Amino acid sequence: MKRRLHVSGNRTEFTTLELNLSKKExxxxxxxxxxxxxxxxxxxxxxxxxxxxxxxxxxxxAGLLYTFEIDHDQKTCTMxxxxxxxxxxGHFITLCVNSALAVITYLGGxxxxxxFSDFGLGSRLEDTPRTExxxxxxxxxxxxxxxxxxxxxxxxxxVIGDKRGLLYVPDLGSDRVWIVxxxxxxxxxxxxxxxxxxxxxxxxxLTPKETSMxxxxxxxxxxxxxxxxxxxxxxxxxxxxxxxxxxxxxVYPDHQSMMNSSELCLHPTIPxxxxxxxxxxxxxxxxxxxxxxxxxxxxxxxxxxxxxxxNDGRRVERITHVRTKVDVIxxxxxxxxxxxxxxxGQEGGGVEVYEISGQRGGIWALVAGMSKGLIAxxxxxxxx
Numbered sequence: 001m002k003r004r005l006h007v008s009g010n011r012t013e014f015t016t017l018e019l020n021l022s023k024k025e026x027x028x029x030x031x032x033x034x035x036x037x038x039x040x041x042x043x044x045x046x047x048x049x050x051x052x053x054x055x056x057x058x059x060x061x062a063g064l065l066y067t068f069e070i071d072h073d074q075k076t077c078t079m080x081x082x083x084x085x086x087x088x089x090g091h092f093i094t095l096c097v098n099s100a101l102a103v104i105t106y107l108g109g110x111x112x113x114x115x116f117s118d119f120g121l122g123s124r125l126e127d128t129p130r131t132e133x134x135x136x137x138x139x140x141x142x143x144x145x146x147x148x149x150x151x152x153x154x155x156x157x158x159v160i161g162d163k164r165g166l167l168y169v170p171d172l173g174s175d176r177v178w179i180v181x182x183x184x185x186x187x188x189x190x191x192x193x194x195x196x197x198x199x200x201x202x203x204x205x206l207t208p209k210e211t212s213m214x215x216x217x218x219x220x221x222x223x224x225x226x227x228x229x230x231x232x233x234x235x236x237x238x239x240x241x242x243x244x245x246x247x248x249x250x251v252y253p254d255h256q257s258m259m260n261s262s263e264l265c266l267h268p269t270i271p272x273x274x275x276x277x278x279x280x281x282x283x284x285x286x287x288x289x290x291x292x293x294x295x296x297x298x299x300x301x302x303x304x305x306x307x308x309x310x311n312d313g314r315r316v317e318r319i320t321h322v323r324t325k326v327d328v329i330x331x332x333x334x335x336x337x338x339x340x341x342x343x344x345g346q347e348g349g350g351v352e353v354y355e356i357s358g359q360r361g362g363i364w365a366l367v368a369g370m371s372k373g374l375i376a377x378x379x380x381x382x383x384x
Contacts, residue, residue: 004029007344007351008038008055009330009379014077016070016384019340019353019368026351026370032077035064039379040091044123049073051384052123054101054116056089063088065103065114067123081125086110086132091158095182102159102167102182109154110134111169111178113185133187135171135178145175146198147219157202157218162210166232168193170201172218177201179232191232195224196243203264205274212239212313216264216276221247221256223264223274223307225314239314246276246305248321255291258284263332270338270361272309277329277343278302301325301349304332306362322364325349325371331380340367344378351381
């Protein structure tokens, strides 16, 4: 059995990989020229051996949103449309039965609504006026949040949507998850989830019934949980007593500030299990040369925390850690059937694929890994 993956990041290439499950091998099928810092890619259409994609280019101050198609038989990659963004974009989702995009910009702080059209083989961005809103920065008076180096302006990091048409936007700079109401192309801030001060919310997941949300703090390394039964409203407070730390216990508490937490995922079919990736464990001294008591022998890579929850999802029953050989895990994506997960390394270690098993989805077994022959800078991976 074979599966294909597509990886991207701050590198000069897109790469399509093939995973051979019987041989437990990964190999490169093709490389294609990529725009600058292509840190997030999603499929927009699958049509035989021609796949359509939507992607973004982060840029330094501003960036691009674009569409492209890959013909796997001809091994060609064709850009089909492109539009600039206000600020450097970090994430997007498709809306309105694939007729629009909600885009957030990490630098610039705006939430935008981009129309696009489906032309059969793929999507095309429409060069029409778009809606853009910028939330009010809650730390304006002080000029920055509790983390001076990271919370000096808005830093939206993700956008997710629910069945009611509401958008949720974790904002690392503001310690809030903004709730955005969408009416056609009009966007309106209608409330927020209040995360702990200095936690730096990065990614969030909605439970299948959309009654709860879990949010990972990139800066605090803790998961915050929210009851959404009363939303939208202002300053929704976290569920009391739920704040598990996802850093492995082998890392000294005073070293944790040199690390970041990254991706947060729910298993698609097994309830009450969360997966959270950590990063920068191999770079603690590099990030803070004055730190003491760092182990001389570095770990082979970063970890993923497997968080098993109670039946009601309000308590943590157990946390275990999967040790990878991936250096600075920046991307993590489960397959749609939940049988496999891929992790990619921004600083090294390439790509690793794990098989997920166990009644609770708590057992990860390495299937295949690949580092040689891949340009570094990997930030994202998707299953084709």
